Amino acid sequence: AVLTEWAFTPPDRRREALxxxxxALTGLLLGLTLPPALPLWMGFLGAVVAIGLGKVIWxxxxxxxxxxxxxxxxxxxxTFPIAMTTWADPAGPGGFFDLSPSLFALPFHSPSYDAVSSATPLGLLKFxxxxxxxxxxxxxxxxxSLGETSGLLLLLGGIWLWLRRDLDWRIxxxxxxxxxxxxxxxxxxxGSRYPAPLFTLLSGGLLLGAIYMATDPVTSPVTPRGAWIFGLGVGLLVVLIRVFGGFPEGMMYAILLMNAATPLIDRYTQPRVFGRKGGGR
Known part of the structure; x- marks a missing residue:
């Protein structure tokens, strides 16, 4: 991600941009959303797209x-749906604490997954x-994904960011x-068909997305009322997609959809100006 930023930035602006x-934060957050056995070259390609199409082009x-x-x-x-939905069993060979050979697969070659494939909690429930x-x-x-599994650690990190006032708690x-x-x-x-609320909140990427993705100050509303609307919209959409959509997870799509609505939310939640000091117009 940093290399892409450097390559796409004019030389006289590189020091400021980097x-x-x-x-670096974008690359870190992207990595936290990826499966642990995803080939590294796919992660590199995703970082190029994240910076090139997600930031520089705008x-x-x-x-x-x-x-x-x-x-x-x-x-x-x-682009790579199979690789992005192949999950390693954390308790078996090739789990979270082992380096899977699929990490080092050659670019544009189908990786060989030696790990025991294991469904995510949302996949187990849905299918x-x-x-x-x-x-x-x-x-x-x-x-x-690498950064979505431990609800306790995600919550502790969110509390730390809130204490530092680095995120808008309303979202x-x-x-x-x-x-x-x-x-x-x-x-x-x-109750036999739909999950309990605690399972909904602790499973999948909801905590990771709610605390670390949706609170991006650039792509979320700037007003307090807008932040509430944005957060409520993401929460509603993620449950709709999980329950009625084809994928077991919907946090990514929910945030991106509300990102698209952010300019409209900002427009209609800005406080009205009824007058100016000194009689100006």
Whole structure:
């Protein structure tokens, strides 16, 4: 990601563009959304797309409409769907603490996955009607993307960012509120078919997306009321996509859709100006 930023930035602006570390942060966040056995060259390609199409093409930092890391992930999911939905079993060979040979697959060659394939908690629920214990979701002893499995660590990181005032708490609060209430209604309608609210909040990429992706200050609303609308919209969409969509997960699409709505939200939530000091017009 940093190399792409350097390559696409004019020489006289490189120091400024690289000095804010936004490209490095984009690369880190993208990596957290990827499967642990994904070939490295795919991750590199995703980083190029994240910076090139998600940021530079819009005019650089502060001008992009969509979260760059999620743009990169959406590209990888659409281009390499099998690799992006192949999950290593964290308790078996090739799990989270082992280097899988698929990481070093040659570019544009089909990787050989030696790890035992294991579905994510959302996949198990959607396709096999099998639940996952809340303790496993909190600790992270489940299959999934690199940064989405441990709910406890994600929450602790979110609290630290909130204490530092590095995120707008209204956005994750709105996501948790909407996703929790909507999933509660569905659960009360048919508890044998729809997941409980706690499972909805702790599974998949909801915590990672709510705390670390949706709160991107560039691609989220700037007003307090807009932040609530944005968060509530993401929470509602993620449950709709999970329950009624073809994919078991929907956090990425929910955030990108609300990113697209951000300019409209900002427009209608800006406070009205009724007068100017000194009688100016």
């Amino acid at each position: 000095g804010d570390n936004s490209a 005019g650089g930092l502060g001008a992009n409409l969509f979260n760059p890391a999620l743009v990169g992930r959406a590209f990888l999911l659409g 096999q009607q099998q639940g996952t214990g809340l303790a496993r979701l909190l600790i992270g002893n489940t299959s999934g 994750p609060a709105g996501i948790f509120l909407a996703a929790g209430l909507f999933s509660l209604v569905l659960y009360l309608v048919d």
